[in-house]
Structures are given as structure tokens and as C-alpha cells.
Amino acid sequence: MRPMKWENRRLKLVNQLLLPEQEQWIEYSDYNDVATAIKTMVVRGAPAIGATAAFGLALAALKYRNSAIDEFQSNFDNAADILAKTRPTAVNLFWAIERMKRVVNENREQCTVPELVEKLVREAENIAEEDIIINKSIGKHGGNLIPDNAQIYTHCNAGALATVDYGTALGVIRNAHEQGKNIHVYAGETRPFLQGSRLTTFELMKDNIPVTLVTDNMAGFLMKQGKVDCVIVGADRVAGNGDVANKIGTYSLSVLAKEHNIPFYVAAPISTIDLNIDHGDDIEIEERGVDEVIKIFDAYIAPKDAVAYHPAFDVTPNSNITAIITEKGIIKNPSLEAMKSFFNKI
Numbered sequence: 001m002r003p004m005k006w007e008n009r010r011l012k013l014v015n016q017l018l019l020p021e022q023e024q025w026i027e028y029s030d031y032n033d034v035a036t037a038i039k040t041m042v043v044r045g046a047p048a049i050g051a052t053a054a055f056g057l058a059l060a061a062l063k064y065r066n067s068a069i070d071e072f073q074s075n076f077d078n079a080a081d082i083l084a085k086t087r088p089t090a091v092n093l094f095w096a097i098e099r100m101k102r103v104v105n106e107n108r109e110q111c112t113v114p115e116l117v118e119k120l121v122r123e124a125e126n127i128a129e130e131d132i133i134i135n136k137s138i139g140k141h142g143g144n145l146i147p148d149n150a151q152i153y154t155h156c157n158a159g160a161l162a163t164v165d166y167g168t169a170l171g172v173i174r175n176a177h178e179q180g181k182n183i184h185v186y187a188g189e190t191r192p193f194l195q196g197s198r199l200t201t202f203e204l205m206k207d208n209i210p211v212t213l214v215t216d217n218m219a220g221f222l223m224k225q226g227k228v229d230c231v232i233v234g235a236d237r238v239a240g241n242g243d244v245a246n247k248i249g250t251y252s253l254s255v256l257a258k259e260h261n262i263p264f265y266v267a268a269p270i271s272t273i274d275l276n277i278d279h280g281d282d283i284e285i286e287e288r289g290v291d292e293v294i295k296i297f298d299a300y301i302a303p304k305d306a307v308a309y310h311p312a313f314d315v316t317p318n319s320n321i322t323a324i325i326t327e328k329g330i331i332k333n334p335s336l337e338a339m340k341s342f343f344n345k346i
């Protein structure tokens with residue numbers, strides 16, 4: 001299931017806050033509303049918010065298509081700033097915004113504003129279409145790492161809903177399933193926002209991929225019981241040394257996997273790798289409102305005035321990662337050197 005549609009020059013997003021109970025599509029014509037959708041997590045997942053921001057900028061370009069070039073650029077840059085301030089951790093957001101800005105900077109001298117607008121719309125469409133191809137390629141590379149009869153543990157939702165389609169971690173799982181391998185997935189519910197229970201189980205069940213939902217604190221016991229053959233997660237940002245920022249709880253899973261000698265895989269597109277950052281400790285970790293911890297949607301699960309803390313992501317050190325699976329190949333035992341040699345080869 002795709003989380004977004006670009007139809008008649010409008011963006012439609014499925015409201016991921018309501019899934020799986022309700023499939024509500026919201027239409028966007030204003031980039032400010034798109035920024036709010038990213039912030040409130042109507043749309044979420046690193047590649048999905050990148051593509052969404054690109055469409056947000058396409059909407060901004062359409063809005064200002066009758067302006068003179070300088071005014072157009074200033075309004076466009078302002079829209080880019082608004083979209084960039086929505087969520088800080090997933091680098092795909094900034095990567096997509098930069099790609100859109102480059103279209104303006106490289107073409108503003110030789111194009112009219114309407115021509116520029118068309119190029120921007122096309123670039124956003126390209127970002128979205130390429131994402132699907134990239135995910136299928138990640139799936140192909142990663143699918144071969146999954147043995148037949150594997151029991152796979154995944155965290156959060158790195159599926160079709162977190163991308164434009166197919167998914168990264170779930171793309172690997174989908175590929176293994178398409179190869180005819182007999183696999184079974186444990187989906188961790190992913191407190192506090194429940195992307196695992198609401199979205200991952202929903203996606204896998206729709207595809208008839210056997211899945212069992214577990215709460216996050218069950219992972220260690222499952223591993224001890226020998227019920228997990230590998231862990232696969234997505235990523236919001238990979239540092240130049242292969243440290244990985246991903247949904248809060250990923251780090252704990254990696255420690256558990258190491259303790260039990262279970263391979264720990266990260267599936268992510270190259271656009272998630274941030275070579276401007278050498279070390280995971282330098283990745284900005286988003287802190288979200290404590291209401292998301294104190295409540296589950298509208299229901300309080302703690303005293304209303306309880307003190308709570310909500311880092312939305314954590315960082316897994318490269319030493320806990322068996323391999324990073326990208327669309328261009330696999331980086332085994334990631335380190336600064338392994339990452340450098342991979343980028344020299346591709």
C-alpha cells in the first residue's frame with residue numbers, strides 16, 4: 001500500500017495516524033499543511049517524508065508560478081525552510097529538499113518561471129518513482145541474506161508506508177517471501193507510537209506474510225528461546241562510520257542480537273547515508289512531545305502530570321551491525337574504512 005499519491009497536481013496522503021482502523025486520504029494543495037502532516041506524522045518514515053517534502057515544494061512552486069524569478073526563489077526557499085524544520089533526524093528529508101533546490105539553482109538563468117515549475121514537479125515525481133526502484137533493489141540484495149525458514153524480527157515500520165512503496169527492511173522481507181522462502185516475522189509493537197503494531201503487522205498481513213506481533217520487551221526472551229534468526233530494521237540516518245540512527249528501541253535490539261549471536265541487518269537507501277557526519281553521536285535526535293508517552297492516542301496510560309521523556313530515535317553503533325543493505329550492494333561489518341571503500345567502488 002502506497003502512503004502517497006500525486007494526482008491532478010495535488011498531494012494525497014493516507015493518514016497513518018488512523019491506520020489500520022480507518023483508511024482516510026487527505027488532499028494537500030498547500031506546502032504549510034504538508035509540513036504539518038510531516039510533523040504530526042500523518043506521513044512518517046525517512047524515505048516517505050523525503051518524497052512528501054519534495055511534493056510539498058512542487059506545491060509551493062505551483063503556488064508561485066506567476067511570480068518574477070527573484071520573488072519565486074525567495075518564496076520557494078522559504079517553503080524549503082518550513083519543510084526542513086519539521087523533523088530533524090531523517091536525512092532523506094534534507095536530501096530531497098536539496099535536490100529540489102538544486103533544480104532551481106541550476107535552471108533559474110535559462111528557464112522561465114513556468115518552465116522551472118514544470119521541472120520541479122517532474123523532479124518530485126522522479127524522487128518518488130526512483131524510491132520504489134531503489135527499494136526493490138535493496139530487497140534483491142537483502143533477500144539473498146535471508147535463509148529459508150528464517151524467523152525475522154523487525155522494529156517500527158520500514159515498509160511500503162514508510163517509503164513510496166515496497167519498503168526497505170520490509171522490502172528485504174518481501175523479496176525473501178517472493179523468492180518462495182518460508183519466512184515468519186516478529187513485529188515489535190514499537191512504543192510509544194506503535195508503528196510496528198499498527199502499520200507493520202497491517203502491511204505484512206495484507207501481503208500474506210506470516211507475522212506475529214510482540215511487545216518490545218519480549219524481544220530478549222524470543223532470542224533466548226532461539227526464535228529469532230536475524231533482525232532487520234530501517235534507518236533514519238547512517239553516519240559516515242556506519243553508526244545508524246533509527247526508531248527508539250533499535251539500539252537495545254542490537255545489543256540483544258549481539259548477545260545472542262544473531263545477525264543484525266540495516267536496510268537503507270544511499271540517500272539515508274550522511275557522509276557529512278562521521279559519527280552517530282553527532283546525529284540530531286528528535287525529541288517528541290511527552291503526550292505520546294503518557295497517552296496512547298486519546299487514552300491516558302499514566303497520571304496526566306507524570307514526568308516523561310521521549311527521544312524518538314537512538315543510535316546503534318557500527319560494531320553491533322552485521323551489514324547495511326543498500327540498493328548498490330551490501331556493506332559488511334560497517335566502519336569508516338568499510339564505508340569509504342564501498343563509496344569508492346560504487
Ligand SMILES: CSC[C@@H](O)[C@@H](O)C(=O)COP(=O)(O)O
Nearest residue numbers: 044045046158162168234235247
Ligand atoms: C524505511 S523507514 C526507516 C525509518 O524511518 C524507520 O525505521 C523509522 O524509524 C520511522 O520513524 P518514524 O518516527 O515513524 O518516522
